[in-house]
Amino acid sequence: GESVGLHLPTLSVQEGDNSIINCAYSNSASDYFIWYKQESGKGPQFIIDIRSNMDKRQGQRVTVLLNKTVKHLSLQIAATQPGDSAVYFCAEGRGQGNLIFGKGTKLSVKP
């Protein structure tokens, strides 16, 4: 069946280091992938997205990599800051329909 999963449920990094959050997906028909950040008590906040015809996309301090061969998605955060502490979700979708989310990775940034 369709699923989006994560390799690690928690990740702890030192402030200033780079963070890498991984995600595996199973539906090769998905054509759109998104990373969301969710802080406690808040709704998911859009970070960055990538379409299936791309391998890499960069934003401000964030980079998303897509490896369609092994159905793997990653989010890289450069110079991680305390404000980056949150749960990060990857999600996959097709067209304008619903998104399928994974369980999330909790990122903790140590000062």
Added chain:
Amino acid sequence: DTGVSQNPRHKITKRGQNVTFRCDPISEHNRLYWYRQTLGQGPEFLTYFQNEAQLEKSRLLSDRFSAERPKGSFSTLEIQRTEQGDSAMYLCASSGSGLAAPTDTQYFGPGTRLTVL
């Protein structure tokens, strides 16, 4: 604030009661989505609208759940005869018309936290 808004933010109810939540999407967005999120899990899709038309419903949307978007703007989600298993965060998201891109980003509201006692 021009983002997605949801009301109420918190709702505590007794089992068997009916509850209704409201979502106001970003004004120019014509798609509106409802998701449910339980503790420690990612959001799960419930249903979505394009304008006033309800285009897709998840198997999670039992007969006790109903969603409407009568004028293609705000939407309501009603749960009848609530059960303790309905306790969750109910999230609303909206996205644009799709004319500018194959897929439009879904922007989420803050959610409504439902607790059924």
